[in-house]
Amino acid sequence: MRIDLLNSLVGDVAHRFGLSMDQARQLAGVLIALIFDEKRGGFAGFVHLFESKGLGSLVQSWIGTGPNQPISAPQVERAFGAPLIGAIAGKLDAPVPATAGAIGALLPGLINELTEGGKAPTGIPETLRYWVASIADWLGDLGRFGWGALAAGAAAVGGAVAGGVRAVGHAADTTVDAAAGVARKTGRGLAAFLPWLILLLALLAALAWFKGCQRQREAAADASVSTSAPLGAEPAATAPVAQSNARFSFENAEGKARIGGQVASEAEKTKLLDAIKATFGAGNVEGDLVVDAGTAPAGWLDRLIALLPDLKARGVKLGFDGDKIDIDTSALPEAERFALSQKLRSGFGGFEISGLWDQAMAALSSLKAGFSADDLVKALNLSAIYFDTGSASITRDSYETLRKAAEAIKAAPAGTRIEVGGHTDATGDAAANLQLSLERANAVTAKLVELGVPGEQLVGKGYGQDKPIADNASEEGKARNRRMEFTVLR
Incomplete structure (x- = not known):
């Protein structure tokens, strides 16, 4: 299993679906536990699950040496069930659509790496056990959805490793003495126990490195910690600030643009207001925009500006709330409604749009x-x-x-x-x-x-x-x- 490729895959998925690296790693850990759930037959049982849901060709493409076929979010829900996907999203504190999409993006590459040369793995590779250990504390909560090993077996897979994480920082001789004690107690002697001790120490070192990297990233991100704090004092935890959606409302009222909303910066406000005034005339703009630094950037801004000339038809109403759009073209003749709806659909691909009007x-x-x-x-x-x-x-x-x-x-x-x-x-x-x-x-x-x-x-x-x-x-x-x-x- 090439860990560098898995890390690259996790990073790409985090970027594409708006997850943090920790969230994406935790999700990878869940998938590893699902793939090797012994109560469902391990890897072979996982493949059978997909085949039973009519998705056998997808999973076989990931195992084989040819190109990996993509799996959509609806197919992910069909395979695992919407309740389990929702529970995983809740544990990650991530939106359900992003979670389902991220699972679909992770699975092909993960299975492909686990089945190098088209060979089915017999168990979780040692190099991946800490991925399961990182979420061992909440795997059991997901067992109620019928994945038995999440409640027992898979949690146990990472349990010893997770215990090792907690032991990092103790004196090394304590670990060695404890291990030697176990060896004496079982009567096998140090020579028989040594290979397992070496493996345990290697896992502990890998986990210590992994946790150290996490701490370094967290420390680098926390630029607000005061350097004047007393030596040894714990820095105050900085809670993540939830960003509100950028919002915008528009109505063409007898040729006048009535607007309102909230954006993240003065630059966004100025850019949008200048474009509206250029389109409708400075004297034909009513309302204003609020600037709030706690607002997410307006991902729709440039697309909206490009389509402003198409909003000059009287009676058109338009509203944005994050990546959701609500339009009202009911005041227009039907042919104009069709045309404007098509332009908005083309201009805002990927957005959820309500109020579209077409022949159907x-x-x-x-x-x-x-x-x-x-x-x-x-x-x-x-x-x-x-x-x-x-x-x-x-x-x-x-x-x-x-x-x-x-x-x-x-x-x-x-x-x-x-x-x-x-x-x-x-x-x-x-x-x-x-x-x-x-x-x-x-x-x-x-x-x-x-x-x-x-x-x-x-x-x-x-x-x-x-x-x-x-x-x-x-x-x-x-x-x-x-x-x-x-x-x-x-």
């Missing part, structure tokens, strides 16, 4: 009481559901479409069953496209079930590139072929 939303909203199953799928097939490139992870701007779809499906005639068919363009390997289309179809059905649709009403199926509706020779044709297609099952 219009059609689903127009369904009358007593609508037929055919009416339903006709409306559903107008919807555009987006995914991250090359994966089955549904983009957040598609959530509202799926919420509206779930409402309509739940109101469908009794006994209605619907196939959710995934389709791709012809780019790449046909077999990989078939697998991706199935995973995307399953991701959509899983999201609809999460939103309250009975699972027995839905069937996910992948068709890959075999049923194009447009020419794959053009980008426009490829975009049309990448689709979800709903069909009534008779």
Whole structure:
């Protein structure tokens, strides 16, 4: 197991999902415990779990020597169960979406490293035992979700090592004497015990180094500690300051821009106000922005400024709260609503947007009481559901479409069953496209079930590139072929 590569992977995941290095290391420790849970059959049982959830091809790609297939956050929840993911997120004090995404980013590389040469490991490598030990104090709390070794076996794996961490700082001869005493008590003698003693001391040294690095990072980060404190005095603990979301509200009221909100700095405030005044005229701006240093940077600022000219239609309302956006275009003619919604969706990819208005939303909203199953799928097939490139992870701007779809499906005639068919363009390997289309179809059905649709009403199926509706020779044709297609099952 190449620890340098694992450290690099953990660092990358921490950066991508907004976790601290300690949080990412703790998460890696949990995954190691899950992978080697003896009560579930160890590594072989872990592989079987994924196979039983229809994710066997993913885990086999991580074990094999070929490229690792990605696993989406919905697939992570399908494999482990949403309650366990939520409990892990709670222990890490991290958001559930970030936790699920980070697990999906860690697993392929972790399994790949554990199965070097395609060989299944027989147990936790010695070099990784301290990763489990670092979270041994709360592994047991997660055992109630059916992972027995988290409550007993896996905690015990790190227990002796964790005890070693607590012993670091005692005199070395105390450790040696205690070890020698154990050897005498068991009658094996020092010669028989020596290899284990050397291993224990090596583990203790590694753990001491690991903890020392942590202390150095913490000391370097605490720039506020006074140097005039008495020698030997404990520095005051600095509690992390929770940052509030950057917020912004906008309304075009008869050509005037009414604004409000809160940003992190004068520079952000000036930049946004100057852009609004340049677009609407200095005399047509009402309201102000509050500056609060406890506010997170506005990740939407530059994108919003680029789209200000599109907000000149009267009656448009827009609100930001962190990475969530709420829009109201109901005062506009339908064609203008469609166009503005598409621009906002394109401009704010990755944000969760409510209030989008497209042909599917219009059609689903127009369904009358007593609508037929055919009416339903006709409306559903107008919807555009987006995914991250090359994966089955549904983009957040598609959530509202799926919420509206779930409402309509739940109101469908009794006994209605619907196939959710995934389709791709012809780019790449046909077999990989078939697998991706199935995973995307399953991701959509899983999201609809999460939103309250009975699972027995839905069937996910992948068709890959075999049923194009447009020419794959053009980008426009490829975009049309990448689709979800709903069909009534008779």
